[in-house]
Amino acid sequence: MALLEVEGVDVAYGRIRALSRISLRVEQGEIVTLIGANGAGKTTTLRAISGLIRPLRGAIRFDGSDLLRLTPDQVVRRGIGHSPEGRRVFARMTVRENLELGAFTRDRASEVASDLKGVLTIFPRLGERLVQKAGTLSGGEQQMLAIGRALMSRPRLLMLDEPSLGLSPLLVQTIFEVIKRISASGTTVLLVEQNAHQALAIAQRGYVLEVGKIVHEDSAANLLASDAVRAAYLGGAA
């Protein structure tokens, strides 16, 4: 049984259909990537899984149990961490407060403290800026904070929405290295990216979204080699 199963999900914003019949699955321990152009529905898919938007129909199951009727805070408690599009750090709160809020669902202070240490080992830059307001961080640092904050809930599945957006090539490398590390430590990852090449390079499998529909689904290696995918998302005959 897959850790996450999405089956035939439709989502609409008012009368505008955003997703039709989306189905995907993420197995325990995998990195799965969801690629596609702007507006294809990648973010909407993650928002539906998190409960931020309610699908019209379909099923979303996590570890065998139904997520559809849960509120977003209950979804977090089930073990899904979500680092949202645009980072959405709490700009007027300090880095430390942001990370502490990431652990909002957890009670054991000692475990939280050790996870905080863990996050600061992954992102030493955040350690230097703990008392700084998150709004004063650079874009790359805010991205680190958003990922670190999502990790603080100790999720079984970590969903990352465009973690490389707007970062320098060097930082993009760092972020993808970190994602590999997080995966190696046992956390399953669902990665939404426009940077298809890099995402497929670290993922086991991938889904390609086009205007609300999944048009390709394959192993990352096959998608990287596929002519159609190369033409559309990997910069042509690279």
Add this chain to the structure above:
Amino acid sequence: MEIFFQQVVNGLSLGGIYALIALGYTMVYGIIELINFAHGDVYTLGTFFSLAILSAIGVSGEVHGPALIGIVALAVLSAMLLCGVTGVLIERLAYRRLRNAPRLAPLITAIGMSFILENVMQLWRGPSPVPFPQVIPNPSASFGGVVVSAKQVLVVGLAVVMMAALQVFIYNTKLGKAMRATAQDRDAAQLMGININTTIALTFLIGSALAGAAGFVSGVYYGTTWFFNGFEAGLKAFTAAVLGGIGNVAGAMLGGFLIGLVEAVATQYIPGGAQWSNVVVFSVLVLVLIFRPSGLLGESLPEKV
């Protein structure tokens, strides 16, 4: 000069009440961007609730000794609890379903809620002013001609203690942090595992409880109230919240005390006195907003709750 300082003392007492009410306006605005017009009436309810408690335990005049502390604590806490519950119910019944509706819908609902509360209070306690028992003995001390009464000490003291407690709660507790997070970014707060319905209800609970405390204090301070009392006080407290920077907790406190001071000083020094005090208060608001549209602390300390 004594007269001036006397008015400063009077203004601070008045301002303490405005500040306590203003906190509720600013907290609710901070978290759901709604101007809760019913808030002033919750304050009036606070006075009536404490009056009902005092009557129920048979207190109709001055109380002395340790019993005084017990009775004041009982009246304040019950008024806070009852008003807090009222606020939570208002949010649950009237505002929650409109949370994603166009902004005008909850605003009109809030005005309607205000009328409902006013009419309920009119039916309950009648249309005329109702006397409030003088529970607290009112000795006063003179400092170089400036008279400070026990009631004034109570008003300012209670306001300052409540505000300090609120600050500690907002900045140093997990739930307080959840409130600030929800105010800043509701979706992101949900992704942290924060239940925003609970958090918003908590905001109404605290804001309305503070109005309840203000209601008790105003009963003691003025010795009377009536069903429409919250209209003007609410409007001035709202002015205080805007003056300080709506959504900003420290700003609401500052704004409340400033409005109280301006009103007291204007009453003293402007010929015609009391009749003109409202004109002065609202002129100050207009002037401040022309030069600082976001309020006094609206930009430098943009911490909204």
